[in-house]
Amino acid sequence: MSVPLSAAVTLGLLFFLSVGLNEQVAEGCTCVQRHPQQVFCVSDIVIRAKILGSVASARPDLVAYSIKVITTFKSPNKKNIRVLYSSKTSCGARPENGEYLLSGHLVDGVMVFGLCDLVWRWDQLSSVQKRNLNLYRTGCACEITSCTGASCLNTKHQRKCLVGVKNSISLGYEEALQAVCLPGRHGSCRWQK
Known part of the structure; x- marks a missing residue:
């Protein structure tokens, strides 16, 4: 039994499209x-x-968590947050009860966080990382970017801190996690440990 060429081509295309969509x-x-x-x-x-636990959500597409704010590092207003939300999709974060460093975005007046935000257990942060949280805002004018090979040797990155191959101007990723990128003299940015 042979399959006509057009059917084979169609099946092949369907296979590759399904793999691509997957x-x-x-x-x-x-x-x-x-x-x-x-x-x-x-x-x-x-x-x-x-995080005190999940609670009934007023938003059907979001999971709600009751929280007690311990420290606010960044907020557009002084409103005390008591509930925050995460997506019900697989892209939503699912923290357990306990203390966390959390970041998120305001969506219709509520804080929403997901997998790409900071959802880090507080007890797993180093003392340096905890201290750097108070410095991060100062470095928001700087750009942190990855580099590879020769781009890690280029010293003309005025407003950038480089992450890649460790040398005199760039840090390896693990070392960069323990540092903060801050503006220095003449508008250039540098890693501070």
Whole structure:
């Protein structure tokens, strides 16, 4: 039994399209690896909070969590947040009860966070990372960018701190997690440890 050429081509195209769509769905919830300072700077809100548990949600597409704010590092207003939300989709974060460093965005007046935001257990942050949280806002004018090979040797990155191959101007990723990118003299940005 032979399959006509047009049917074979159609089946082949369907196969490749389904693989391609599967790949897109699988990658839909991946996040580009970013330095916590970058996440801090693009977030509307950054807090240290104790998650008390999930509660009934007033928004059917979101999971609601009751929280107690311990420290506010960044917020557009002085309103005390008591409930925050995460998406019910696979891209939503599912923290357990406990203390966290959380970042998120204001959506219709409520804080919403997801996998690409800071959802870090507070007890897993180093003392340096905790201290740097108070400095991140100062460095928001700087750009943290990855570099590879020769681009890590270029010293003309005035407003950038480089992450990649460790040398005199760039840091490896693990070392960068323990540093903050701050503006210095003459408008250039540098890593501070």
